[in-house]
Amino acid sequence: xxxxxxxxxxxxxxxxxxxxxxxxxxxxxxxxxxxxxxxxxxxxxxxxxxxxxxxxxxxxxxxxxxxxxxxxxxxxxxxxxxxxxxxxxxxxxxxxxxxxxxxxxxxxxxxxxxxxxxxxxxx
Amino acid sequence: xxxxxxxxxxxxxxxxxxxxxxxxxxxxxxxxxxxxxxxxxxxxxxxxxxxxxxxxxxxxxxxxxxxxxxxxxxxxxxxxxxxxxxxxxxxxxxxxxxxxxxxxxxxxxxxxxxxxxxxxxxxxxxxxxxxxxxxxxxxxxxxxxxxxxxxxxxxxxxxxxxxxxxxxxxxxxxxxxxxxxxxxxxxxxxxxxxxxxxxxxxxxxxxxxxxxxxxxxxxxxxxxxxxxxxxxxxxxxxxxxxxxxxxxxxxxxxxxxxxxxxxxxxxxxxxxxxxxxxxxxxxxxxxxxxxxxxxxxxxxxxxxxxxxxxxxxxxxxxxxxxxxxxxxxxxxxxxxxxxxxxxxxxxxxxxxxxxxxxxxxxxxxxxxxxxxxxxxxxxxxxxxxxxxxxxxxxxxxxxxxxxxxxxxxxxxxxxxxxxxxxxxxxxxxxxxxxxxxxxxxxxxxxxxxxxxxxxxxxxxxxxxxxxxxxxxxxxxxxxxxxxxxxxxxxxxxxxxxxxxxxxxxxxxxxxxxxxxxxx
Numbered sequence: 001x002x003x004x005x006x007x008x009x010x011x012x013x014x015x016x017x018x019x020x021x022x023x024x025x026x027x028x029x030x031x032x033x034x035x036x037x038x039x040x041x042x043x044x045x046x047x048x049x050x051x052x053x054x055x056x057x058x059x060x061x062x063x064x065x066x067x068x069x070x071x072x073x074x075x076x077x078x079x080x081x082x083x084x085x086x087x088x089x090x091x092x093x094x095x096x097x098x099x100x101x102x103x104x105x106x107x108x109x110x111x112x113x114x115x116x117x118x119x120x121x122x123x
Numbered sequence: 124x125x126x127x128x129x130x131x132x133x134x135x136x137x138x139x140x141x142x143x144x145x146x147x148x149x150x151x152x153x154x155x156x157x158x159x160x161x162x163x164x165x166x167x168x169x170x171x172x173x174x175x176x177x178x179x180x181x182x183x184x185x186x187x188x189x190x191x192x193x194x195x196x197x198x199x200x201x202x203x204x205x206x207x208x209x210x211x212x213x214x215x216x217x218x219x220x221x222x223x224x225x226x227x228x229x230x231x232x233x234x235x236x237x238x239x240x241x242x243x244x245x246x247x248x249x250x251x252x253x254x255x256x257x258x259x260x261x262x263x264x265x266x267x268x269x270x271x272x273x274x275x276x277x278x279x280x281x282x283x284x285x286x287x288x289x290x291x292x293x294x295x296x297x298x299x300x301x302x303x304x305x306x307x308x309x310x311x312x313x314x315x316x317x318x319x320x321x322x323x324x325x326x327x328x329x330x331x332x333x334x335x336x337x338x339x340x341x342x343x344x345x346x347x348x349x350x351x352x353x354x355x356x357x358x359x360x361x362x363x364x365x366x367x368x369x370x371x372x373x374x375x376x377x378x379x380x381x382x383x384x385x386x387x388x389x390x391x392x393x394x395x396x397x398x399x400x401x402x403x404x405x406x407x408x409x410x411x412x413x414x415x416x417x418x419x420x421x422x423x424x425x426x427x428x429x430x431x432x433x434x435x436x437x438x439x440x441x442x443x444x445x446x447x448x449x450x451x452x453x454x455x456x457x458x459x460x461x462x463x464x465x466x467x468x469x470x471x472x473x474x475x476x477x478x479x480x481x482x483x484x485x486x487x488x489x490x491x492x493x494x495x496x497x498x499x500x501x502x503x504x505x506x507x508x509x510x511x512x513x514x515x516x517x518x519x520x521x522x523x524x525x526x527x528x529x530x531x532x533x534x535x536x537x538x539x540x541x542x543x544x545x546x547x548x549x550x551x552x553x554x555x556x557x558x559x560x561x562x563x564x565x566x567x568x569x570x571x572x573x574x575x576x577x578x579x580x581x582x583x584x585x586x587x588x589x590x591x592x593x594x595x596x597x598x599x600x601x602x603x604x605x606x607x608x609x610x611x612x613x614x615x616x617x618x619x620x621x622x623x624x625x626x627x628x629x630x631x632x633x634x635x636x637x638x639x640x641x642x
Contacts, residue, residue: 017306024299033295040302047309081312084260088305091267095298098271102278102291109284118288 009050016043030106030113034099041092045085052081124187128179132204132212133189135172136251138165143244150237159227162240166216166223169247173209173216180209186622188257188633196319197334201257201633206618207471208254211394214475215250217601218386218482219243224594225486226379228587229493233377239279243383245272250387253395257633259308259318259403262395266304266359270297273388277376289375293368300358300365307351314340314348320403321633324626327405327412345411349404352396353418359392362456363426366449370433373448374441374498378489381441385448386482390474393452397459397467402629407462419460424556426453431563439498440488443567444481447524450564451477457553458539461546467624468616469538475615476531476605480523483598487517490591494583500571505578513587514575516599521572523602525565531606536561538616 020043023036054077061079063072103113110118127134142165150158180186186205193199223243230236249269256262274297278290308318315323316335327345331337354365361369369389373381400419404412430449437443451473458470490513495502507514523530526537543553605612622628 021299021303024295030291030295037295037299037302040299041305044302044306044309047306048312051309051313084308084312087260087264091264094267094271098274099291099294099298102274102287102294105278105281105287106291109287 009046013043013047013050016040016046028115030103030115033115034096034103037099038092038096041088041095045088048081048084048088052078054078124184125179128175128183129187130189131172131176131179132209132251132255133191133202135169135176135212135216136248136255138169138172139244139248139251141165143241143248146237146241146244150235150240155236158237158240162244163223163227165244166220166247170213170216170220173213176204176209177213180204180206181618186632189255196257196633197317197322197332200261201319201321202255203257203629203633204255205622205629205632206615207394207398207620207622210475210615210619211254211391212251214478215247215254215387215391218383218478218598219247221594221597222379222382222482222486224590224597225382225489226377228591229379229489230377233280239276242272242276243380245269246276246383246388250391253391257320259311259320259323259399261318262399263301263305263308266301269388269391270301270359273297273380273384276380277372277384279377279380283375285371286375289368289371293372296358296365296368300355303351303358304355307348307355310344310348310351314338314342314344319633320399321630323403324405324409325630325634327409330630342409342411345404345409346414349400349412349415350418352399353415353422356392356396356399357422360389360396360452360456361449362393362422362452363429363449364422366426366429369449370442370445373445373485374439378441378485378492381445381489382482382485385445385485386478389448389452390455390478393455393459394474397470397623400459401467401623402626405626407624407626413462416460416462419456420550420553423453423456423460424553426450426456427560428453428556431560431567434564434567437567438500440491440500440503440571441485441498443500443571444484444488447484447564447568448477448481450560451481453560454536454539454557457557458542461542461550461553463542463546464617464620464624465538465545466542468613468620469535469542471619471623472612472616473532473535473539475612476523476535476602479598479601479605480520480532483520483595483602484517484524486591486595486598487513487520490587490595491517493585494587495581496584500574503571503575505581506583507576508578508580509583510586512592513595516592516595517575518572519599519603521568523606525568526561529606529609531602531612533606534609534612538613 020036020040024033027033058077059075061076107113146158149161189202191200246269249265252265274294277293278286280286315326316339326338358365373385400406400415406412406416427450430446434443434446455470455473458466492498523532526533544551
């Protein structure tokens with residue numbers, strides 16, 4: 001329906017998301033795990049933006065005065081994608097705060113943030 | 124329609140958000156007694172509002188849709204108040220109320236309880252949102268609301284080393300799960316151009332929306348999205364092989380929080396997954412969505428077997444109960460995955476019954492741990508002579524958990540076995556692993572009961588106070604009463620399954636009945 005930007009950005013997003021999922025699962029440093037999760041969220045944000053974007057003479061989703069709404073809808077980029085990204089970025093802030101606080105407490109108790117060296121629980 | 128009845132479920136959610144804010148404010152100005160009074164009153168009001176919603180949906184008006192802000196889908200967020208979501212929201216309210224009464228005395232020695240009550244309210248609001256919402260992106264937001272508050276409540280006693288470790292473990296995996304879900308919403312947006320669950324299934328059936336048009340892409344890639352959604356919710360609902368965080372998080376949290384995590388959080392996750400699979404991806408009719416159901420059955424069998432076998436080797440009472448949760452979540456996944464109307468209603472009843480049973484078991488385990496000062500099962504020897512009343516309540520709860528007739532979980536387990544048997548094909552052989560896990564679970568639970576009733580009378584640190592016993596008593600009496608009325612239970616289960624499985628009815632409800640503002 002939309003004429004979007006070709007295959008390459010999607011491939012980049014896929015690579016980015018795969019690396020991040022790998023790092024979040026298999027890196028042993030808690031901080032690196034956290035960074036991987038947030039980069040993963042950013043990869044998805046990128047995916048949203050790419051899907052909402054259109055090539056050619058696209059305009060931002062702010063209606064200029066005097067323009068016909070149907071004409072505007074045929075050339076503007078998709079504002080819904082921007083809405084999702086803004087919401088996700090705000091939520092990401094809460095995630096960062098939560099995980100950083102927990103990592104600080106982990107460091108206070110154990111003196112390390114390497115998961116391999118933290119073995120109180122049996123899993 | 125009466126505006127109060129019409130808005131009751133949404134008011135309950137707004138009250139929770141308001142309560143979360145007021146708890147911190149009052150805690151800073153007036154101290155903990157005011158916070159406890161306020162959150163007690165507000166949680167009681169949510170019980171009242173959820174009951175009003177239940178009466179409205181079952182007896183007066185029937186299912187309806189509340190459009191947030193008056194905007195129709197796909198522009199706005201529809202809240203679907205139907206017979207699947209409303210009973211579950213009442214379960215949420217009742218368990219939050221019981222644990223509220225319980226926590227006042229349970230957390231006497233802890234400091235900074237205002238944060239505890241505030242986060243509890245946020246988690247409750249997230250659960251209401253997840254149960255009612257009809258929008259994929261709103262599910263993401265509400266998962267964050269529920270997940271982040273749960274992550275922070277697990278290490279509430281932050282001076283305990285293992286609690287912080289359980290918290291960070293739970294935090295990393297839960298947020299990873301939510302991020303994976305976010306990836307799947309982006310793919311859904313690319314494929315359907317809409318986030319409304321009803322529009323997704325309508326577009327799979329060829330519907331062209333006046334707002335967002337038809338499908339944006341060929342639905343042959345749908346199984347990938349379904350697999351991502353099932354994966355993310357399998358982490359949230361602790362289904363094998365993503366179960367590893369649950370025993371740590373549920374055993375290290377304060378017992379009042381364990382009750383909520385084990386009784387509600389995982390079940391809400393699986394209820395939302397059922398909603399997405401059945402009503403969103405049309406799992407009953409579309410082959411792409413049916414992949415999700417097959418995944419659920421396979422993972423459910425693994426879950427029930429793994430959970431039940433790990434129960435046999437536990438020496439910590441809360442870990443034992445936590446592994447029992449994994450087993451029962453496996454049963455629920457099997458029931459939902461079988462896909463017949465009987466299977467879905469059995470799974471639904473199992474969600475409700477298991478919520479009450481597991482919450483009460485964790486609350487009593489908290490009393491035992493306070494009394495003995497230890498979490499080891501061996502330390503419970505002779506506790507029945509010191510705390511006879513609590514032990515009796517624990518016995519009833521355990522008997523319900525292993526499915527002893529006529530307590531509530533007997534009926535749902537029986538229905539699950541019957542639904543698997545009547546599903547035909549390869550599914551009828553699932554009855555074997557299910558029976559094996561039921562037997563394993565019973566052995567582990569009865570061994571624990573035997574320890575409680577053996578030995579000489581022992582000294583205990585403290586006796587449970589009246590509110591604690593009262594809150595546990597509410598839960599146990601619900602278990603007994605619902606067990607004695609299987610006909611009523613079955614009725615609820617059938618109606619809920621009808622509303623869930625009947626995709627065209629759901630789509631009609633969301634997309635056609637634009638009845639806001641209330642006449």
